[in-house]
Amino acid sequence: MGVLTDYFRAPDDEAVIRLLDRTRGHSPIVGRKPSFDGVEAKGVDPGVVLGSLVATIRGVPWDVQQVKVSQVWPPASEQEPDPSEDDPFQDGPWAFALDDPTRDTLAGVAPADVTALVVTFVERTEELRGGGADEWRPVVEDLIGLARTARDADQHLYCWACL
Structure with a gap:
């Protein structure tokens, strides 16, 4: 079972x-009239894969707390305290706010640095083994572009996810 993730x-x-x-x-970036500007990034969860990208940019070891997130939707009060088969939120969808330092880290990547960044990111991220830098470059470029646009518009980054 894969995780569907969209960033917006x-x-x-x-x-x-x-x-x-x-x-x-429903995802705010899919459909005939997307509600928000965003990027489809299947499997790029905030904690591991995006966290590895951010750690690579910052030149630090990966840590699960590299990208700080907070759940925005559904509100915690709407979730069952003891999930069961009938829990409507067991498989998502969920939306998480990403911290602004993550947005700014992504937005600060110079276009000339993207190729070397992607190579290093793929090499150091165990979850990406089997995929090449050519496969991941468009995703990374899209995430950087989205972050740059969000920063310049004084907006925030979010991740929509479901199983």
Whole structure:
């Protein structure tokens, strides 16, 4: 079972909550009229894969806390305290806010540095073994571009995910 992840930019948590409440949690970047600007990035979870990318950019060892996230949707009060087969949120969808330092780290990558960054990122990320730098370069470029646009618009980055 794979994790579907989309990254998007939005002005604030409230805008994300309103949209996901209205759409019953559908991804805000897919469909005929996407609600927010974003990037489809299947399997790029914030903690491991995106965290490895951010650690690579920062030149530090990977740590699961490299990217700080907070759940925005569904609100914690709507979740079952003891998940069961009937739990509507067991497989998602969920939306998480990413910390602004992560956005700024991604946004700060110079275009001339992307090729070397992707090679190093793929080599040091165990979860990407079997995939080459050519496969990951467009995803990394899209994430960097999204982060740059979000930073320049004084917006935040979010991750939408489901199983």
